Amino acid sequence: MKKNLTHTLTELNYKQKWTEGLSHEIEFWHDWIHTQGQGFGEDFRNRLDPQKPLQEHIWPLLDHLPSGRLRVLDVGAGPLTALGKIYRSQPLDIVAVDPLADYYDQILREAQLEAPVRTTWCHGELLEDRFEPSTFDLVFSQNALDHSYDPYRIIKSMIRLTKVDHFVLLEHRQNEAERAQYQGLHQWNFAVEQGDFVIWNPTSKLNVSKELLPYVDIQIRFIAEVNWLNIQMKKLKDLPFESDSISSPKRGFWTKLRN
Ligand SMILES: C[S@@+](CC[C@H](N)C(=O)[O-])C[C@H]1O[C@@H](n2cnc3c(N)ncnc32)[C@H](O)[C@@H]1O
Secondary structure, eight states, X not given: OHHHHHHHHHHHHHHHHHHHHHHHHHHHHHHHHHTTTTTOHHHHHHHHOTTOBOOGGGGGGTTTSOSSOOEEEEETOOSSOOSOSEETTEEOEEEEEETTHHHHHHHHHHTTOOOSSOEEEOOGGXXXXXXXXXXXXXXXXXXXXXXXXXXXXXXXXXXXXXXXXXXXXXXXXXXXXXXXXXXXXOOOEEEEETTEEEEEETTEEEEHHHHTTTTEEEEEEEEGGGTEEEXXXXXXXXXXXXXXXXXXXXXXXXXXXHO
């Protein structure tokens, strides 16, 4: 019980800091949209282009799948998912979620822009309240999970929502919270240590590769010039559900609080 209580208090601290950092993130995206990409105009235009092909480095994660419409989830997608929309000459069925979706709708409306894929509301931590297990061909997140209040919980959910023999793809800058000096939503560092994927901050560290060993095959690519981590997880078998507890509230609990 004592352990659960300590754990719950720690979680609440992360959630509180996260809540405090949200206004910073909204401001960033407001400026990004009103300046059409803050100097990265090509990226801005690509995200608005419904005919933009899926990024080539992602193709190998889908090439083994039979033809047909593929369902892809982007977690923490921001206002305009970075994913290209077409693969093998067919539109992908992209589902984009983000906790700030309602703000993004408003900012896009003000700028009179329509997203080719509308981002809808969901915390990464609540994915399993909204989506059924083993229903996505690819689950993706870029530069977002290290902004969350419980990244490991999100990663486990992402794996549960992915079909067996399909992939989860995480793309993040290494040690971004350190670089950002823990400002805004930055509470977690993603890093590779002795070939393992670890999540850490000054008070805690988790070896994700070791924790998830039987369930996923993890391949890590680190692109040093841009300090970029590309982490591919192939789902080998279903990850068990954890029982509900104080530190892991029942399905639907947070959603009910919000409504
Ligand atoms: C730097 S932006 C990246 C957006 C987009 N993935 C991209 O690459 O352009 C970080 C995003 O993570 C989202 N985010 C923050 N906390 C989150 C959480 N708990 N679950 C999912 N996304 C979260 C933010 O709202 C924001 O849209």
